[in-house]
Amino acid sequence: MALATAFLILLVAAPAAVYGASHTVGDTNGWTTGVNYTAWTSGKTFTVGDTLVFNYDSSHKVDVVNQADYSSCSSSNSIKSYDNGPTTITLDTAGSNYYICPTPGHCTNGMKLLVNVVAAGTPATPTTPPTTSPTTPATPPTTTPTTPANNGSPPPPPPPPNGAARSSYMNLVGVPLVLATLIALMG
Template sequence: MAAMATALLVLLLAAPAVRGAQYTVGDTAGWNSGVDYTAWTSDKTFTVGDTLVFNYDTSHKVDEVNQNDYKSCSTSNVLKSHGGTTVTITLSTSGSVYFICPTPGHCDNGMKLQVDVKASSTPGGSPPSTPSPPSGSPSTPGTPPATTTPSTNQPPSPTSGAASIVANMNVLGVSVVLATLLVAFRG
């Protein structure tokens, strides 16, 4: 029994914390008027567990809607509404997810996003494609500054440190419980 507990402890300590890919919607242009979000999604594969980070100024919001409301730019049946100037949304189910800006006229002028989410075949999803740099995307006052990483054009996750701490604390907690059980079985 002690050998099995020790083996399980070693296995748990060796398991890495896994999370999905993070995409900054619109890359450096953010969630803003004048961005072609259909083109932005065209070279990306989204999987369950990935996150979308919407960066925008106070003239915008993010509403999650159904397909019909997406097509008609209607906010009459909003599934979820997000304010502030930054929101991170985890893609939790496969299928299409629809987002619009509810500010009058913005959705009709193209400020809407359809994301087709695939079931994750590996823990944590797939890494994003390397996006091409935005072409002449003007900066809007109040829009957060763009941050990029050379290989994936992703900013550091604001929660990645917290997620790693939580994952490591979970492993530590399980390790302490297993070590206690191991001592109890030996004693």
């Protein structure tokens, strides 16, 4: 019985550990000319396990390239090529990932994407700092307000930004599930 319980707990925990966020490249514009992909990545956090969804028509393609080929808009040494959209690419390693459209003239006109990927569990920091700053700095309260609704308890912390939410969820849900599985196996 303990083994069956442990197996059930692992089945429930597995989807939470496997799936990351899905990012549609260029949002509603998709993978096409005339989109500022540097601005699109601004403020976003990309984490190992997330996916990039490239939506494009037959006039475009997606090539995964190295930094030098990204800079020179060359697809002659592409790591991987996709030519039948939509294409979903899983971000499986931390670091810089480079994508270009190899159609002549497209990359040189801005159809290229640099995504900085952080390891799962790494504190979220946006790929590019936001271009605007708040007009007034936020000052934390010096005392914790209490209301009848929270019975004297401090209010819950604000939700974490994009990538950290997933990481916190795994810390709050995944770790206890793994511990419960181990306890069930031992008991």
